[in-house]
Amino acid sequence: MQATSALREPLVTGGKTVKDVSHDISRQVEGKPTKLWLMAMAVSLVLLLWGAYCCAMLLWHGIGVWGLNKTVGWAWDITNFVWWVGIGHAGTLISAILLLFRQRWRMSINRAAEAMTIFAVICAASFPLFHMGRLWLGFYWVLPLPNAFGSLWVNFNSPLLWDVFAVSTYFIVSLVFWYVGLIPDFAVIRDRAVVQGNNIRAQVYNALSFGWQGGAKTWMRYESVALILAGLSTPLVLSVHTIVSMDFATSVVPGWHTTIFPPYFVAGAIFSGFAMVLTLVLVTRKVFHLEDYITIGHVELMNIIIIVTGSIVGIAYITELFIAWYSGVEYEGYAFYNRVSGPYAWAYWSMMTCNVISPQLFWIKKIRTSLVATFVLSIVVNIGMWFERFVIIVTSLHRDYIPSSWTMFYPTMYDIGQYIFTFGIFFTAYFLFSKFFPVVNMAEVKSIIRSTSEKS
Amino acid sequence: MESDKHFVVGIFDNEDVLLSGIKKVRDSGIKILEVYSPFPVHGIEEALGYKRSRLPIAAFLFGLTGTSLGLLMQIWMMGYDWPMIIGGKNFASLPPFIPVIFELTVLLSALGMVGTFMIVSDMKPYKWPRQFDIRSTDDKHVMAIDLDVNAGKSKDELKRLLKDSGASEANEKSFD
Numbered sequence: 001m002q003a004t005s006a007l008r009e010p011l012v013t014g015g016k017t018v019k020d021v022s023h024d025i026s027r028q029v030e031g032k033p034t035k036l037w038l039m040a041m042a043v044s045l046v047l048l049l050w051g052a053y054c055c056a057m058l059l060w061h062g063i064g065v066w067g068l069n070k071t072v073g074w075a076w077d078i079t080n081f082v083w084w085v086g087i088g089h090a091g092t093l094i095s096a097i098l099l100l101f102r103q104r105w106r107m108s109i110n111r112a113a114e115a116m117t118i119f120a121v122i123c124a125a126s127f128p129l130f131h132m133g134r135l136w137l138g139f140y141w142v143l144p145l146p147n148a149f150g151s152l153w154v155n156f157n158s159p160l161l162w163d164v165f166a167v168s169t170y171f172i173v174s175l176v177f178w179y180v181g182l183i184p185d186f187a188v189i190r191d192r193a194v195v196q197g198n199n200i201r202a203q204v205y206n207a208l209s210f211g212w213q214g215g216a217k218t219w220m221r222y223e224s225v226a227l228i229l230a231g232l233s234t235p236l237v238l239s240v241h242t243i244v245s246m247d248f249a250t251s252v253v254p255g256w257h258t259t260i261f262p263p264y265f266v267a268g269a270i271f272s273g274f275a276m277v278l279t280l281v282l283v284t285r286k287v288f289h290l291e292d293y294i295t296i297g298h299v300e301l302m303n304i305i306i307i308v309t310g311s312i313v314g315i316a317y318i319t320e321l322f323i324a325w326y327s328g329v330e331y332e333g334y335a336f337y338n339r340v341s342g343p344y345a346w347a348y349w350s351m352m353t354c355n356v357i358s359p360q361l362f363w364i365k366k367i368r369t370s371l372v373a374t375f376v377l378s379i380v381v382n383i384g385m386w387f388e389r390f391v392i393i394v395t396s397l398h399r400d401y402i403p404s405s406w407t408m409f410y411p412t413m414y415d416i417g418q419y420i421f422t423f424g425i426f427f428t429a430y431f432l433f434s435k436f437f438p439v440v441n442m443a444e445v446k447s448i449i450r451s452t453s454e455k456s
Numbered sequence: 457m458e459s460d461k462h463f464v465v466g467i468f469d470n471e472d473v474l475l476s477g478i479k480k481v482r483d484s485g486i487k488i489l490e491v492y493s494p495f496p497v498h499g500i501e502e503a504l505g506y507k508r509s510r511l512p513i514a515a516f517l518f519g520l521t522g523t524s525l526g527l528l529m530q531i532w533m534m535g536y537d538w539p540m541i542i543g544g545k546n547f548a549s550l551p552p553f554i555p556v557i558f559e560l561t562v563l564l565s566a567l568g569m570v571g572t573f574m575i576v577s578d579m580k581p582y583k584w585p586r587q588f589d590i591r592s593t594d595d596k597h598v599m600a601i602d603l604d605v606n607a608g609k610s611k612d613e614l615k616r617l618l619k620d621s622g623a624s625e626a627n628e629k630s631f632d
Contacts, residue, residue, distance in 0.1 A: 018494065018595035144533060153533040157542055162555035169559040173566045180570060183579075184593070188494070191593045210574065211583035214593055216504055218577045219496040224509040225573045232515075232562050243555055446595075447495040 011105055011448055014292035018446045025438045025445075026189050028288050030196070033435055036287060044427035051421020054414050055130065063133055065414040071407045072397045076415040077127045078247075079389040083272070084124035084422060085167065085244055086265075086385060089237055090273025091117025092174050095181070096233035099226070105301055107444040108293045112284055113277045114178040115437070119429040120276070121171045123422035128163075130418065159246040166243040170236055177229045180222070184443040187212035241269040248392065254335035255396035258323070264316035268385060271309035271355070274302050275381035280430065282375050284439055293440050296369050303368040306381065310359030313388075317356060335396055343408060344395045347387050354384025461604070463489070464611055465588045466618035467625040468597040471497045477599070477621035478503040484617060486609065489600040492592035511569055511576075518568025519561045526557035588629050599623070 016024070033041075058065055068075055091114035098106035132138040142164040144154050154161050186209035193202035212218075245265035248256035278299065285294040324336035339348045358380045362368045367377075394409050433439075466481075468474040474497065481488060488504060491497075501508075534540075535548030545552075573579075592598040601614055609617075615626035 022494075022594045144529065152540075153538055155540075155542060156530045156534050156556060157545060157552045159555075162559075165556045165559040169563045173562060176566055176570050184495075188593045191587070191590050194590055206584060207581040210579035210581055211585045212579065212593075213585040213587070214492045214494065215490040216493065216497070216500045217490065217506055219493060220501045220506060221509045221511055221573055221577055223496050224511045225569060228512055228515045228569060229566055232519075232566050235558075236562050239555070239558060246555075443495045447497075 011295075011297070012108070012293055012445060013295055016292060016449055018449055021440075021442050021446050021449065022188050022192065024290070024293070025185075025440050025442050026192055028434075029189055029436060029438060030192065030198075030201075034287075037431065037435060041428070041431050044424055044431060046424075047420050048424025048428050051417055051419075051424045054417025055421055058130060058414055058418065059133075059135060063131060065412060067410050067412045067415055069407055069409070071400045071405045072394060072409040074397065075390075075394055075409045076411050076419060077131050079386065079393055080419050080422065081124050081127035082244055082265075082389045082393075083382075083386050084120045084127075086241060086269035086272045086389075087276045087382070088117045088120035088124060088170075088174075088273065089241060089266075089269035090277045091115070092170070092177065092233050092237050093270055093273065094277070095177060096230040096237060099230040100234060104448055105298055107448055108290075108295075108440055109277065109281055109298060109302075110444075111178075111181065111437075111441045112281055112434070112439050114174060114181070115430065115433045116277060116280055117174050117273075118171065118178060119426050119433075121167065121174065122429070123426050125167060125171070126422060126425070127418070159243065159250050162243045163247060166240045170240045173229070173233055173236055177233060180225060180229065181441055181444075182437060183209050183212050184214060184222075185209075185438040185441065187214065188442055189438065238266055241265045253396050254329075254331040255339070255392065257332075258320065260316055260319060260323075264313065264320075267309045267312035267316065268355075268388060271306060271313055271359075272382055272385035274305050274309070275378040275385070278302055278306075278374055278378040279382070282371060282378075284434055288434070288439060290440060293445065296371075299371065299374055300368050303362045303374060306359050306378075307362045310355060310381070314356035317352065331401075335399070338399055339391060339395045342395065342399070344391065344398070347391050348395070351384050351387035351391050354380050355388060358384070461602070461631045462611075463588060463603060463629045463631075464601045464614040464618065465627045465629045466599040466601070466621070466623035467589060467591070467627070468599065468622060469595075469624050471597065473622035474597045474599075475499055475503050477618075477623060480621040481599070481601075481617060486601060486614065486617065487605050489602045489605070492588060492598040492600070494593050494595060494597075497597070511573060514572045515565050515569035518572075519565030521568070522561040522564030523557055525564070526560035527553065530556060586631055589627070600629075 066075075066077065091110070094106050094113045095110040098110075129135055129138040132141065142154065142161065144156075146153075186205045190202050190205035190209055193199075193205060242262040242265065245261035249258060249261040251257060281294055282299070285291060321336055321340070324332045327333075339345070358377055361373070361377065367373045398408060399406055466477070468477055471493075474491070474493075478488065478491065478500070482503075482505070491500060491504065493500070530553045531548045534553075539547040588600045589596065589598045599618070601618075603609075603611065603614075606614070611628060615628075618626040
């Protein structure tokens with residue numbers, strides 16, 4: 001029924017049968033945690049605790065403990081917010097857009113990528129919430145609720161409010177999409193637990209699977225749900241970073257006030273998201289021995305997406321420079337002259353090297369199919385993308401309209417501490433996920449094994 | 457409801473055999489209760505004669521609710537309940553409202569559709585499913601035939617029919 005080509009390499013190698021898939025993926029959920037996992041978890045918890053201390057100090061003393069000043073009122077907080085939201089773009093892109101394009105190689109990596117998306121969005125959301133100073137009020141200040149302290153509504157003309165709706169919708173829909181995908185796989189672990197006689201695990205995973213049975217009618221509805229969720233998530237993914245970019249693009253700050261921002265931010269988001277997926281997937285693959293499921297072919301395809309999006313980002317940088325000169329606007333021209341040659345030139349050229357030059361190395365097949373090179377470059381790309389946001393935000397702000405306000409930004413240990421805090425959240429959540437949840441979508445991989453191995 | 461339910465269960469190893477098996481079983485006038493598979497099998501809904509799911513309609517209606525809700529909420533709050541002058545802009549103009557309308561459309565559509573799916577498929581965290589064969593989530597396709605519905609046939613007849621249709625095993629299963 002499924003047309004397969006003899007020329008294409010199989011998506012899953014090692015001659016796996018359907019039974020092998022259940023076994024290979026469920027194994028690490030059922031086994032005792034390995035030493036490596038415990039060590040990784042301990043490191044993440046140390047990061048989390050240190051970060052929690054910094055956050056507690058921040059809440060106690062107020063955001064004055066950050067290195068912000070009158071001129072640079074936004075720095076690491078929003079840099080990190082945009083960086084994490086950007087990373088959070090790959091998961092839903094892989095599972096939604098690649099589903100609509102019928103790219104079946106997504107099936108081995110979509111689970112881990114979606115989990116990464118959800119954790120990255122949680123990390124991102126923590127920055128604006130902490131920046132509001134009073135975390136416990138932040139949750140309802142941003143919602144359109146009748147305000148008990150004077151009946152004012154939130155301002156729907158503000159891009160910051162659009163951000164609230166975009167990021168929270170993205171988080172909820174991604175979470176639902178991810179969970180719906182997990183339901184049949186939880187049932188696999190439940191049934192294996194029944195066979196193994198582990199009653200507690202069977203009960204827990206049955207509750208997680210909502211009593212999934214896998215009837216043909218349910219599968220039919222399930223597929224229809226997955227397709228529509230993909231259709232809804234596709235414009236959603238594109239809308240989120242578009243709206244994030246409007247936080248800047250609708251302002252009148254030189255260097256921010258440009259119409260190129262929405263597509264440029266979306267491409268950058270996919271670029272950094274895929275880099276983070278590669279970083280995590282390469283480690284997950286090694287630790288859980290998933291070499292047959294996440295093959296060099298998968299890594300290569302993701303690297304090709306990195307070349308494409310990295311080149312779009314590179315063109316956007318050059319376009320910005322060109323337009324700053326061509327527009328003849330003095331302020332815009334100065335903002336970019338200052339970026340390239342001012343006191344933050346080191347950040348600008350780090351960004352250029354990491355984001356524009358380094359991904360071009362993937363044109364060489366040897367580098368694109370090398371795991372070590374991919375791992376190193378995936379981290380380099382994310383360093384570059386962090387600098388991109390830092391450059392856009394801080395260099396535009398630190399040269400105010402009045403030269404007497406000109407200043408520099410220096411992060412304090414609380415700026416750094418909070419960034420570390422989000423790494424703590426991210427890695428703790430990811431390691432918990434990879435231990436207790438199936439890291440590869442078993443049902444989908446089983447469906448491709450049938451049509452690829454048995455027909456050939 | 458009866459206290460005892462009896463079923464005949466056919467185990468199929470392969471989806472192609474399953475699809476032809478379903479056809480054979482249905483052609484001989486037997487009503488299949490349901491087929492349980494570890495992964496979605498393409499073409500099984502036609503083979504079993506299921507109608508297309510109407511969940512897309514539910515998704516559309518929930519989405520439409522989100523669109524209207526977003527539009528009305530913003531016009532009412534910004535235009536009527538507490539109009540504020542912000543940069544001399546119109547109190548209620550459409551362009552700045554579009555992002556929130558779009559997000560609410562997606563949110564309500566997704567949540568409403570998944571909620572509907574859970575309800576119509578009777579999925580609850582505290583429900584233990586009636587498992588005809590434990591291997592149906594692992595690697596086997598399991599066809600369940602209710603004996604009460606197919607009263608004219610004996611267990612042995614049904615088992616023979618399942619074997620002839622390509623089932624690797626044919627078992628009996630009862631529930632209290």
